[in-house]
Structures are given as C-alpha cells and as structure tokens.
Amino acid sequence: MSEDAVTIMQVDFHVQGAWSLTELCALTQLDQQALLALVDEGVLEPEGDTLEVWRFSAEQVPAARTAARLLRDLGLNAAGAALALQLMDELEALRAELARLRSD
Numbered sequence: 001m002s003e004d005a006v007t008i009m010q011v012d013f014h015v016q017g018a019w020s021l022t023e024l025c026a027l028t029q030l031d032q033q034a035l036l037a038l039v040d041e042g043v044l045e046p047e048g049d050t051l052e053v054w055r056f057s058a059e060q061v062p063a064a065r066t067a068a069r070l071l072r073d074l075g076l077n078a079a080g081a082a083l084a085l086q087l088m089d090e091l092e093a094l095r096a097e098l099a100r101l102r103s104d
Contacts, residue, residue, distance in 0.1 A: 018047070018055035027061060028068040035064070037078035043067050043085060 024044075025032055038044045044064055046054035056064070063085060070081040 017058050019058070019061065021046070021051055021054050021056075024056050024061070024064055028064050030064075030068050030071065034068075034071060034078070038064065038067050038081065041078045041082035043078070043082045 019027065021032060021035060024035060028035070035044065039046060044056060044060055044067075046056050048054040066088075067078075067081040067085060070076045070084050071078070074080075076084065
C-alpha cells in the first residue's frame with residue numbers, strides 16, 4: 001500500500017472542515033464523474049458555485065463513502081445508491097423510534 005493510501009485511511013472524518021471535489025474523490029476512491037452523479041441525485045450537496053470551488057462538509061463524507069461502496073460492491077448506479085441511502089436512513093429512524101417506544 002502506498003504512503004498516500006495509508007495517510008488517507010487515517011483521516012478523522014468527524015472533524016470540522018470541508019473537502020474539495022478532488023479530496024473527496026481520493027477519500028471515496030471514486031472518479032469525478034461518479035461524484036458528480038451523486039451530486040445530481042442529491043446524495044451530496046456541495047457549497048460553491050463551480051466545481052473548482054466546491055466544498056463538501058465533513059458530515060457528508062460518511063454518506064459519500066457508503067454510496068461509493070454501493071456503487072462499487074453492488075454495482076448500483078447513482079440513482080440506486082441514492083435510494084438505498086434514503087431507505088437506510090429511514091430504517092435507522094424507525095429503529096430509533098421503536099427503541100424509544102420500547103423504553104417508555
């Protein structure tokens with residue numbers, strides 16, 4: 001494994017800050033076209049007017065990484081990954097609600 005790959009894997013994704021499109025490509029191991037498709041599907045919401053100045057918040061990195069796995073491992077397209085992420089979020093919310101109701 002290259003030294004760059006080791007450095008990328010040691011990044012704390014929960015720190016405050018923002019990532020450029022190039023940095024997010026490296027973090028997710030996706031190409032720019034795949035990330036642009038995720039932006040088009042609403043999975044990622046960059047700040048900035050042009051690709052050159054886009055910034056992605058640290059809070060978006062976990063969703064980007066999950067989407068990357070869905071694209072790579074399951075062969076989903078961007079729309080499929082967006083739907084899967086939405087369903088995963090809904091499932092998490094329902095489980096939290098169920099846990100709350102059981103504890104009452």
